[in-house]
Amino acid sequence: MITFSKRQLKIPKFARDVYLVTGGNSEFRRAFPEKRTEELCIDALQESARYIGMTAAELKKYIHTCYYGHFADHFGDQLLGEAVIHDRLGLDPLGTIGVKTGGATGGSTIWEAAKAVASGYSDCTLAMGWERMDEVPTDEGNHLISCAADKDWETPLGHIYTGYYAVMAQKYWQVYGREEESFRRTLAEISVKNHGYAYHNPFGHAGFKITVEDVLKSPVVAYPLRALDCCLMSVGASCVILADKETAYQMCKNPLLVYSTAGSHTLRPACRRDMDIPLLPNETGETYKNLDREFPGGERYPGFTGFLAARMAAYYAYNWARIKDPSEDLDVVELHDAFTISDVQTYEDIGIRPYGKGRDYVESGDCYHTNPKTGKPGRLPANLSGGLIGCMHAVGATGIMQVVDVMYQVHGRHAEIHGDPERWKRYGKQKPKDWEDLQVKGAKRGLAISHAGVGSHVTCTILMQPDARLDK
Amino acid sequence: MSDYTIKVVEGKYKLSGDFHTIEPNKPILDTAGKLCGITNPRNMVYTHSYGGEAPFFAGITKGRLIATRCDNKDCKDSYESVFLPFRIHCPDCLERTTEVDITDIANKSARVYTFMVCERSGAFNTLEKPIRFVNIEFEGVTTILMSYLLGKQEPKIGMKVRPIFRTKSPTYTITDLAFVPAETAEKDLPAGFTFSK
Numbered sequence: 237m238i239t240f241s242k243r244q245l246k247i248p249k250f251a252r253d254v255y256l257v258t259g260g261n262s263e264f265r266r267a268f269p270e271k272r273t274e275e276l277c278i279d280a281l282q283e284s285a286r287y288i289g290m291t292a293a294e295l296k297k298y299i300h301t302c303y304y305g306h307f308a309d310h311f312g313d314q315l316l317g318e319a320v321i322h323d324r325l326g327l328d329p330l331g332t333i334g335v336k337t338g339g340a341t342g343g344s345t346i347w348e349a350a351k352a353v354a355s356g357y358s359d360c361t362l363a364m365g366w367e368r369m370d371e372v373p374t375d376e377g378n379h380l381i382s383c384a385a386d387k388d389w390e391t392p393l394g395h396i397y398t399g400y401y402a403v404m405a406q407k408y409w410q411v412y413g414r415e416e417e418s419f420r421r422t423l424a425e426i427s428v429k430n431h432g433y434a435y436h437n438p439f440g441h442a443g444f445k446i447t448v449e450d451v452l453k454s455p456v457v458a459y460p461l462r463a464l465d466c467c468l469m470s471v472g473a474s475c476v477i478l479a480d481k482e483t484a485y486q487m488c489k490n491p492l493l494v495y496s497t498a499g500s501h502t503l504r505p506a507c508r509r510d511m512d513i514p515l516l517p518n519e520t521g522e523t524y525k526n527l528d529r530e531f532p533g534g535e536r537y538p539g540f541t542g543f544l545a546a547r548m549a550a551y552y553a554y555n556w557a558r559i560k561d562p563s564e565d566l567d568v569v570e571l572h573d574a575f576t577i578s579d580v581q582t583y584e585d586i587g588i589r590p591y592g593k594g595r596d597y598v599e600s601g602d603c604y605h606t607n608p609k610t611g612k613p614g615r616l617p618a619n620l621s622g623g624l625i626g627c628m629h630a631v632g633a634t635g636i637m638q639v640v641d642v643m644y645q646v647h648g649r650h651a652e653i654h655g656d657p658e659r660w661k662r663y664g665k666q667k668p669k670d671w672e673d674l675q676v677k678g679a680k681r682g683l684a685i686s687h688a689g690v691g692s693h694v695t696c697t698i699l700m701q702p703d704a705r706l707d708k
Numbered sequence: 709m710s711d712y713t714i715k716v717v718e719g720k721y722k723l724s725g726d727f728h729t730i731e732p733n734k735p736i737l738d739t740a741g742k743l744c745g746i747t748n749p750r751n752m753v754y755t756h757s758y759g760g761e762a763p764f765f766a767g768i769t770k771g772r773l774i775a776t777r778c779d780n781k782d783c784k785d786s787y788e789s790v791f792l793p794f795r796i797h798c799p800d801c802l803e804r805t806t807e808v809d810i811t812d813i814a815n816k817s818a819r820v821y822t823f824m825v826c827e828r829s830g831a832f833n834t835l836e837k838p839i840r841f842v843n844i845e846f847e848g849v850t851t852i853l854m855s856y857l858l859g860k861q862e863p864k865i866g867m868k869v870r871p872i873f874r875t876k877s878p879t880y881t882i883t884d885l886a887f888v889p890a891e892t893a894e895k896d897l898p899a900g901f902t903f904s905k
């Protein structure tokens with residue numbers, strides 16, 4: 237579709253407000269030879285119960301329907317894995333359904349669980365996501381991921397998803413990045429930042445302190461992307477509990493308002509057609525008047541340089557939640573940093589910077605917890621969990637983990653959870669002596685983007701303290 | 709390798725031979741010999757229909773590039789739009805599209821929109837590495853076909869290219885279509901490939 241009807245552009249709304257009550261994660265690792273998937277899911281559910289001072293048994297009594305996200309049946313070699321988990325969580329005979337939208341599965345699972353509460357069907361829902369990516373060797377894993385591309389038109393071409401995905405990175409690199417060494421270093425800075433933040437996150441499995449030079453010296457995966465520009469492949473689980481207002485306040489003292497939206501675009505990048513840029517509230521026609529002159533080669537929109545699905549998810553969410561400018565109205569974001577370059581593309585898609593100017597979000601220091609240029613708090617800190625590059629990418633869990641981390645921030649409990657020495661010990665890790673508190677002071681509103689592969693599905697979840705809502 | 713044949717006879721698949729082989733499971737132990745898990749080997753053959761896209765896949769084995777066009781005059785968004793990848797139905801009006809042979813247009817106008825050189829591949833890959841992914845724009849085509857570049861030159865955005873076809877012992881997959889730099893001579897084409905016919 238290249239033009240939209242008014243009905244299609246309708247600003248979404250819930251029939252009643254939906255609140256996030258709690259959430260939790262398992263630990264994430266590259267492989268868990270000693271744990272079944274259900275053990276990880278139970279870890280996540282128990283975490284979310286503890287977070288609001290309940291036992292898992294008490295929490296379960298509130299749940300009315302369940303939404304399970306795991307991307308790839310063939311990764312875990314278990315069809316209807318959702319039913320296995322549902323049974324092991326002891327939630328039978330409640331209604332349940334599986335959700336799969338590739339890399340956006342976690343976000344989509346929350347979208348579904350939220351709509352069930354909003355409609356009144358359920359007063360309390362569980363959204364749980366996981367992925368089991370350690371049952372096949374890496375090259376077979378690459379084949380399995382490539383099956384998420386078009387099996388006739390793309391998959392036979394190398395059986396490697398990177399090939400279908402990174403063509404977009406190349407286009408962005410050449411058109412908007414102008415192949416500049418300085419831009420290459422900016423990309424590396426994102427990896428340094430996210431691995432660096434993951435260093436303080438006990439849940440993650442690639443927290444370490446590296447330099448821009450380390451990233452630039454890491455092996456080329458698909459030029460200009462190098463190994464340290466890429467996300468992790470992980471095993472683990474995350475969940476959130478959503479409820480209507482009355483139920484939410486019975487369960488905890490400070491539930492958070494939830495807005496959740498979704499967009500989509502062609503599964504095959506090949507099918508992208510030219511269209512006008514849909515504008516966000518902080519943009520006007522003027523914003524892009526000179527775009528193709530400033531960046532020759534960027535005349536097609538979204539071409540291969542932007543993600544229309546992300547733009548639409550932001551369009552729906554911002555207009556609904558009355559976010560005028562994400563940098564002004566939000567305090568913290570978690571973006572789907574599958575690759576450093578797609579992270580920059582997302583800054584533009586969701587209006588943190590206009591198209592073509594994404595790199596400035598990093599170069600200005602705005603994306604940091606503490607702006608390295610000024611020593612002051614970053615304007616809109618991004619991926620303080622470490623994101624997909626530093627913390628984890630257990631596909632079905634990823635979008636939920638990011639919402640959970642935003643929840644810690646908006647509750648002001650980030651340090652309590654991430655800094656707990658017992659947790660570090662439980663995961664067999666040493667809490668770093670130079671551990672840092674990454675709580676964003678006074679955070680009231682946060683956003684998480686969940687994104688599938690070449691941008692076929694993207695969701696946007698916004699959490700707010702109820703007294704910070706902008707739409708009433 | 710499984711030894712099998714399959715044909716469509718009177719609208720039904722007729723299968724004969726072995727479509728899977730059975731291999732025993734093996735235990736996964738830790739260094740102390742404790743049982744941790746089990747392997748699950750599996751070898752299967754799927755039967756997949758090309759359906760309405762079959763003319764495209766047959767076309768490339770014969771050296772022709774077949775796209776489709778929406779000919780529905782009432783289609784506001786896509787009347788006369790040409791699609792490659794081939795779309796059986798117009799994505800906007802959902803009417804059945806018309807097949808159009810765009811081989812000559814492709815020979816004259818194909819250009820690299822973007823590309824990616826990939827050192828790695830997944831399991832079951834049949835292409836030589838590194839794989840040079842190219843996304844091709846054609847004059848008058850609304851979409852940007854994904855394929856791969858063969859020959860000695862490295863891809864570049866804007867590079868003029870020409871389609872080539874694995875007309876000698878085709879695989880009947882999308883890999884039967886590739887591109888080479890426009891100035892490539894017929895004698896320099898990779899084994900099995902020809903220009904359009």
Ligand SMILES: [Zn+2]
Nearest residue numbers: 778783798801
């Ligand atoms: Zn049409």
